[in-house]
Structure formats: C-alpha cells, structure tokens
Amino acid sequence: MSAQPPLLLALDLTGTFVFGLNGALTAVRATRLDVVGVVTLGMMTALGGGVIRDVLIGSVPPATFQDWRYFALAFGGGIIAFALSRRLDRLEMPITVLDAVGLSVFAVIGASKASEYGLGVGPAVLLGVITAVGGGTIRDLMIGQIPTVLRSELYAIPALVAAVITVSALGLDVYGLPAALAAAASCFVIRMLGVHFGLNAPRPPGSADTGREGQPR
Template identity: 45%
Template sequence: MTTSTALLLADLVGVAVFAASGASAAVAKRLDLFGVVFVGFVAALGGGIFRDLVIDEVPPLAFADWRYATAAAVTAAAVFWLHPQLARLRTTVLVLDAAGLALFTVTGTLKALDAGVPAVGACLIGMLSGIGGGLGRDLLTGEIPVVLRREIYAVAALAGAVLVAVLHGLGQGGALPLTAAALLVFGLRLVALRRRWTVPVAPMRPPRTRDPGPGPRW
C-alpha cells in the first residue's frame, strides 16, 4: 500500500467517524432521514470545506472527490437505520473521534502552511479544520457547540496545530514528526476524557442585594 493510499484511507475513516457523530446527534433530535444525512455530511466535511475555501483551493476536496461525500452520506444513512446497535459503541466512537480530530488538525495545518499562510493563521485554520464539523453539527441541532464549553477539544486541536507549525518552521515536515503531532492531539483528547479535564469557566456569583437599612420602606 502506497503512502497516498494510506492517507486517503485514514482520511475517509475520519470522515466516516465524524459523519457517525453528526448523524447520532441528528437521530437524537428526531430528524428525518434527509436531516440525519445532511447533519452527518456537515459534521464530516464542514471543517475541510472551510479550510479549502480559506486557502483558495476550489472546488473543495469534499466536492471534487466523490469518495468523501459518499463516505459521509453512506455512514450517516447507516447510523439512521442502525443507531440502537451503535449506541453500545460509544467508547469506540469517542476514540475514533479523537483520531479523526488529530488527523484533520494536522493535515489542515500542513495544507495551510503549504499554501503560504503564516504560522498563526495556519494554526487557526488547522484547529478549525478539526473542530469545524462539530461546530456545524451542534449549531444545526440547536446545541451550544461542545468546543465552546468545558471539554478539552479545541484546545487539543490548537496544541497539535502549533506543534505542526513549529516543526514545519524547523524543517521537520516528514511523516514521523507529523505523526508525533497527531499523537499529541489524540493523546491529549483521550487523557482529558479519561481524567475529566475541563477548561475553566467563569464562576457564577449571586447578585448583590443592597441592604435598605433601618429606614422606612415604601
């Protein structure tokens, strides 16, 4: 198996995992078959479409290569019919979701750097490549996006994107350094899930009430 074939298969696995995640959320919201497939498509390919549009690669790969759209649609339709059985595989889906996040973050950052985007911008594009589909999924299903809440998700993607940019700047763009960056995202996401790490949120304090004192009350 060639390297390009292995990367294509890994990419399609990531697409399928994110499509399953989006379709599961849509099924929980009682959407019809078209709605489930559409949400699955957005969850799987939304980040990549954003990346390609930003770096001016048109048409986006999701539209230029039929295999991506097909993988997303078939997976989402399968979840629509098989969701009772798939509900038992939640742990497996979370692991694969972490792998997809790692893959899309690394490839998105690298594509942005190769397109001439400065390092800071490339890191943001890489992060959004990884989390963009989840943002679209949650917005379509009427939820506050998971990446904007307490979970270590976008932070893991950003850490991996920064490592890719640093390695690229040092001339270390080979398979081994990029694999290390992907493992950083993957490991950080899984450890955060295991240990229940969260991002701090602002504490909610009860509003102060003024003491009217001993004077007359009207």
C-alpha cells in the same frame, strides 16, 4: 498541494467516515429529524471544517468535491447512524476513540495544507483547528445548541496543540510522516485524557460545575 502519505490519507478517510457517523448519531439523539436531516447533519460534521478551510485559502473547488471518497464515506456514516442508531449506543467508546483519531488527523492535515498555501503561523494554526472542529460546530448550531466544542471536555485544545506542532515542524523544515504522526498522537492522547477524566478547559470563576458533558461530535 503535495499528495498525502498513504497512512495519513487512510486516517483522513477514516476520520471522515467516523465524523459522519458520530455527527449523525448526535443529530438522532438530539432531534426528531427524518433521514434527510440526519444524513445531512452527519455530512456537515464530516466535511464542513475542510470545506471552510479550502474556501478560506482559495483551494476551490474544495477537496471534498474533487475526491468522491470523502463524500461517499460521510454519506455512508450518516446512513449507518440513522439505520442502527440504537445499536450504536453500545459502541459509544469505540466511536469516541475513532472520533479522536479523526480530530487529530484533521488538525494536522488542515494546518499543513494552510501552511503550504502560504499562510503565516497564526492563520495556519487557526485553520488547522477549524478543519478539526468546524463541522461539529456547524452541526450544533443547526440543531440549536451551544457548540459542544465550547462547553464540553477537551476538544479544541488538543486540536490546537496538534496544529502548533505541525506548523512548527514545517517552519523548522522537519515536517514529514513521523512529525505528522507525532502531532496527531499528541492530540489523540490529550483528547482521550479529557474523555477519561472528564477534563474541561478553565471556566469563569464562580461558574457552576455542571460535571461531564455529553461526548462531542
């Protein structure tokens, strides 16, 4: 696996911290967990998708356990969410924006890493999406609710778009920092449009329109 460009690495680490923060904040809002439970769910949100990806492609031990920064940032995000949960409500939109950055970068990095390990187009795209949304899905299942990614706004679709662009660029041998940033930007824009306009993926005909759901992750 080639080293990430410094900018992508910085965004990756930022995304890890924000996913830990947002994941723990979601746990605080939805449950009566103590500090151990809140921080654990925050870390699962931040690290779960990458661990699943690495295990599936045979990259063991997962990157999370080889670079202490990921673990530390996920833990730090969880602790901050627990300690300052009431004040963080005022920063909901900034956190959502940073969460979209994390979603975008995780989708790109996940798809590119899967491709570099020799997976085909379909599996690489799938693992890009799993990297981006897997942690939040684990968290939601742990607190006993339908995963937000399956019911609220546009979340998996932007990650899918970013993963497809990434794998396509790799297949055309034009992948580099500009292509990676373009793929991440496409995910970010689609995600934020979903947040702003309350957009959702199509639902079954006749299903009730429940309006905007809570913010994912």
